[in-house]
Amino acid sequence: MTAKYLLLAAAAFGIAAPASAHNAWLLPSITVLSDTVQSVTVDAGTSTAPFEPNHNAMGIDGIKVWAPDGSMGKVENASRGRYRSTFDVKIDKPGTWRIGMENNGIGGTFKVNGEPWMVGRRRGPAPAPGGAARAMATPPAPSAAPAAGAPNGPQGGRPRIDPSHIVATIDEIPAGATDLVLTETTGRNEFFVTAGEPSDTLFKPTGKGLEFVPVTLPTDLVSNEPGQFRFLVDGKPAADLEVEVVPGGRRFREADQAQKLKTDAEGLLTVKWPVAGFYWINASHTDDKPSNPKAAKRRMSYTATLEVLAP
């Protein structure tokens, strides 16, 4: 088990960004409310199995609350525990709310006078334990290049780069830098709450990046009816996109009951739920259409927590 963890950690900090490793999750207390005088209380953490607070608390500074009427709601009573952060949101307007975080950044490697440099949010030699920068399922600094020949640090496969050779943003890349291998990352991790009648005002696609557009409303899910969701990339159907669908409660079962499903030609994902409960769904897509011209690639990820009720 420990060996597996080390390997996963190495993979996460190293080259690619696997969907496994430690996943970021948000776990609301409830997603269907009958009035507008209640709050939802939320746990936020990162761990191997979703919703099991056994690894790290999630940094929740970036949590945003989109109310059904287009206004922004508030995070209340935020606190950070060892294994999970918590916060409350007052659900004081009718309709469907969207609560979560968006993450945008550019990371990668380049060279100055032949020496390897890195751009990413993480400064310094090692990530602080449970650093807020790792809030998303996607590592924020995908040191995209294999950094050929770079000696591996003792703690894993992470290329060792002189801390003074790490810059926070692409604007700080020194003039004369060569071999730029930059990847733009965008991510979203969210859940939905409906008070009273649901609304779809927050599901109008923006046409930018990877988007989740529910066909079945995400607070209307029942275990004996399949859920349907459309995925879009830049407003167009994301066909053949792999989406991981993982139920919570992993340690109470033999099988993890995780499903790896694919969207159809219209970007439509159909999910049959093996059990009622909370689900963690995750999809990511990489292409070569970054919005920033300095980046060569773009990696988009989407994560949502869905509650599926028993019929």
Place this chain on the structure above:
Amino acid sequence: MKKSLVLAAGIIAAPVSTAASAGTITITIPRINASEYHVPYVAAWIEPVGGGQARTLAVWYDVDKVGNEPGTKWLADLRTWWRKGGRSLKLPANGVSGATRAPGAHRITIPTNVKAGAYTLHVEAAREDGGRELVSVPLTIPAANGRASGKTELGAITISAR
């Protein structure tokens, strides 16, 4: 005051609707031996067999409880009813919503303006510190006799023509 008005309306309406009733539904709330017993929230609604809008015939909840945790808070625990139409019902709803009922048999008159056709009658009960149960019975309008029974939170559900 409000409650008594609703009750008064019910009493006045009752003889009129029974005169040209589309049928009667009897819902039995079983007596449950529990150290902490709370009467259940109950909803009864019909759905056209071919699909279409659900229509709530009755919902019984804690109408008097107000404050931070009003009686409406737990209406979503009638989770199927809530999703099928409960959430769009404005409460209190005259002739539809009412206070929770004690164990025993309770009659609901099917409104005369329910169009003839095939429906499914659903009755759902959810009890604080207890379970939740959904019972479904085929129902035709004009009503013919029908019967089903719950196992835990609901007893006999009967439909009669008058």
